[in-house]
Amino acid sequence: MQLSRRWLAFAAIITASVMDLLDSTIAQVAAPSIRRDLGGSYTVIEWLSAAYALAMAVGLLTGGRLGDLYGRKRVLLVGMAGFIAASAACAAAATSGELIASRALQGLAGAIMLPQVFGLISDLFETHEMGRAFAVFSPVMGLSAMLGPIVSGGLIGLDLFGTGWRMIFLVNVPVGLAALAAGARFLPAVLVGFGWYQVRRKRSGGTPLIEPGIFANRGYASGIAFSLAFISSMGGIVLIFNVLLQAGLGYTPWHSAITTAPWAAGAFIGSAAGGITMGRLGRRVLHAGLVVEAAGLLALAGTVRAAGAGVSTADLLGPMIVGGIGMGMVFVPLFDIAMAGIRPHEMGSASGVLQTVNSLSMSTGVAGLGVIFFSLLGSGHAAGYLSAAQWTALATVGLLASAFVLAFWMPRRARETAGTGASGEPERTELAVATR
Numbered sequence: 001m002q003l004s005r006r007w008l009a010f011a012a013i014i015t016a017s018v019m020d021l022l023d024s025t026i027a028q029v030a031a032p033s034i035r036r037d038l039g040g041s042y043t044v045i046e047w048l049s050a051a052y053a054l055a056m057a058v059g060l061l062t063g064g065r066l067g068d069l070y071g072r073k074r075v076l077l078v079g080m081a082g083f084i085a086a087s088a089a090c091a092a093a094a095t096s097g098e099l100i101a102s103r104a105l106q107g108l109a110g111a112i113m114l115p116q117v118f119g120l121i122s123d124l125f126e127t128h129e130m131g132r133a134f135a136v137f138s139p140v141m142g143l144s145a146m147l148g149p150i151v152s153g154g155l156i157g158l159d160l161f162g163t164g165w166r167m168i169f170l171v172n173v174p175v176g177l178a179a180l181a182a183g184a185r186f187l188p189a190v191l192v193g194f195g196w197y198q199v200r201r202k203r204s205g206g207t208p209l210i211e212p213g214i215f216a217n218r219g220y221a222s223g224i225a226f227s228l229a230f231i232s233s234m235g236g237i238v239l240i241f242n243v244l245l246q247a248g249l250g251y252t253p254w255h256s257a258i259t260t261a262p263w264a265a266g267a268f269i270g271s272a273a274g275g276i277t278m279g280r281l282g283r284r285v286l287h288a289g290l291v292v293e294a295a296g297l298l299a300l301a302g303t304v305r306a307a308g309a310g311v312s313t314a315d316l317l318g319p320m321i322v323g324g325i326g327m328g329m330v331f332v333p334l335f336d337i338a339m340a341g342i343r344p345h346e347m348g349s350a351s352g353v354l355q356t357v358n359s360l361s362m363s364t365g366v367a368g369l370g371v372i373f374f375s376l377l378g379s380g381h382a383a384g385y386l387s388a389a390q391w392t393a394l395a396t397v398g399l400l401a402s403a404f405v406l407a408f409w410m411p412r413r414a415r416e417t418a419g420t421g422a423s424g425e426p427e428r429t430e431l432a433v434a435t436r
Contacts, residue, residue, distance in 0.1 A: 006124045009186035010133065013120055014140055015179035016080055019172055020110040021144045022151070023087075024052060024362050027103070028238045029152035029256060030165040032247040037165065040096035045243060046374050049235075050367040051100045055107030056114075056360060064115035071190035072116040072123070073183070079112030080180050087172035091163070123188050134335065139271070141358070147264055149242055153257025165253075214342060214350045222409035223338025226286075227354060228361050229403040230330060235365025236373075236396030237263070237323075240300070240389045243373065248385025249309060259313045262320035263327075266296075270328025278333035282413040286337065289329030290404045294397045296323025301393040309382040330403075333414060340411035369395060 027034070031045040038044070067075045086105040093099035125133045155167045163170060214220055241260045245251040251259065270289065278285050299319035307315050335354065342350045372395050376388040 005186050008182055009124055009188070010121070010136075012179045012183035012187060013076075013117055013124075014137060015175065016076060016083075016113045016183075017117055017137075017141060018144045019083060019176060019179075020114055021141060021362065022148045023106060023110070023169075023172070024049070025148040025234075025238050025366065026152040026168050027052075028242045028366065029149045029246075029253055030156055030168050031243065033156060033165045033253060034099065035096070035247075038093070038096040038099060043374065044096045044100070045247070046367070046370040047100050048103055049370060051104040052107040052110070053360070053364050053367045055104040056111045057364065059108045059111030060115060060360065063112040066112065067116045067119060067190075072119045073187045073190055076113055076116040076120065076187070077180060077183055079109050079114075079116070080176055080183065082109035083113060084173055084176035084180070085109075087169045087176065090169040091166040091173075119190075120187060123190065139332070149238060149260055150257045150264060153253040153255075153260075157252065157254030157257070214346050214353065217341050218409060219341040219411040220338060220350060222406055223334070223411075224354060224357055226403050226406040226410060227334060227338065227357050229399045229406060230290075230334070231358050231361035232365030232368065233396045233399040233403070234327070234362055235367070236369040236392050236399070237297075237327075238366055240373075240392055240396075244304075244385050244389040248382050248389070249311065255313070259316060260320065262317050263324035266321040266324025266326075267328035267331070268324075269321075270325035270330075271332045272328075273325070274329040274332040278336060278414040283337050283407050283410050285333050286330050286407045286410070287404060289326045289333075290400050290407070291326070292329060293323050293326025294400045296320070296326055297393050297397050297400075299323075301390045304386055305390055308386060336414040337410055340413055365399075 027048045028045075031048050034048065035044050063075070063079070083106060086102055086109050089102040090099055090106065093102055121130070121133055121137070152168050155171065156165050158167075160167050241263070242256055245256040245259060246253060270292075274285050274289060281288070296319050300316065300323060303315050303319055304311055338354060339350055369392055373388050373392045376391050377384050
């Protein structure tokens with residue numbers, strides 16, 4: 001396949017991943033507006049994310065198996081079509097029950113799409129090109145995770161055609177249709193019976209779709225556990241920022257988006273710092289980033305406690321920037337450090353599993369920390385929201401502390417300077433040349 005066609009196909013794959021990641025967080029900004037419009041208890045806010053996360057968790061393994069049996073391209077396109085239809089159903093929902101059910105359908109469609117992504121990337125690019133592909137893919141995913149709430153607030157604030165919160169779902173329709181058309185034209189086919197072919201290859205000494213040996217690598221397994229704790233913590237941040245600011249303090253969606261923008265700005269700064277220093281510091285950059293992010297969250301909780309219901313955007317500016325810097329310092333190096341001990345022929349399998357865990361962790365983090373937030377909410381007054389936000393911030397710091405401990409079992413060096421020696425332990429190599 002020509003290089004230009006491969007990158008067009010890659011763009012379709014990225015779009016599918018971005019839609020999934022955005023929709024795991026984007027509803028949180030709109031949740032207070034949705035509840036006011038459609039009615040229901042405060043559990044509606046939690047279920048808008050929980051329905052998506054639970055449906056995805058249930059369907060993820062089945063989605064991966066469908067790709068094995070019927071071909072990754074075909075299954076990805078079916079999943080994208082389902083995701084577009086479910087998004088339209090979300091936008092058209094007349095009751096909170098209809099919206100939650102449509103969110104569950106979105107999650108199921110996402111579970112069909114997501115497992116195909118890394119297999120298709122492996123089909124598009126040779127081993128020595130994978131580094132270049134993921135050099136694009138990983139930052140785009142990080143950017144999507146950080147900007148999702150801001151995009152949501154902007155769309156609600158613009159109130160295009162009087163759609164209000166419904167536009168956060170409607171926007172998936174034209175974007176998804178464009179990606180669907182590009183995918184149908186440019187993605188390579190994977191043949192029916194692919195699963196049988198993989199089994200035959202394994203029996204004959206070939207390589208299966210997922211290399212089982214990756215889970216025996218202690219550094220990689222620790223990276224998976226680290227990612228689960230770290231990415232889940234982002235769910236607490238989403239809740240604190242958007243539910244507290246809007247439902248608790250009365251901010252408009254756009255005001256909320258502007259208030260949280262310094263976190264995203266700090267994350268850009270931290271991403272640059274993490275990317276520049278990870279070759280020299282290795283996993284120490286993860287520890288440093290976690291400490292900085294935890295300091296930002298603790299400062300945020302302290303500011304909210306001191307200022308109370310009168311807390312302003314200016315009050316939160318410093319803690320937001322600090323916390324964002326810390327998160328960015330971790331987000332970018334995470335992939336390269338977790339993958340440091342993975343051998344070249346295991347790269348596709350390992351990266352696919354890691355990114356799947358990342359995407360799922362964001363959704364489950366919102367749902368899990370949402371239980372803490374809403375169980376502590378008590379009254380619907382500002383004081384109740386402020387107290388719940390402070391405790392949720394502490395729970396989020398607890399997840400970061402767990403990640404800090406897990407990082408000690410991850411490879412010492414990032415992927416650019418580490419390979420796997422005969423002993424199975426990381427050693428310095430020129431792997432960067434082979435994978436960039």
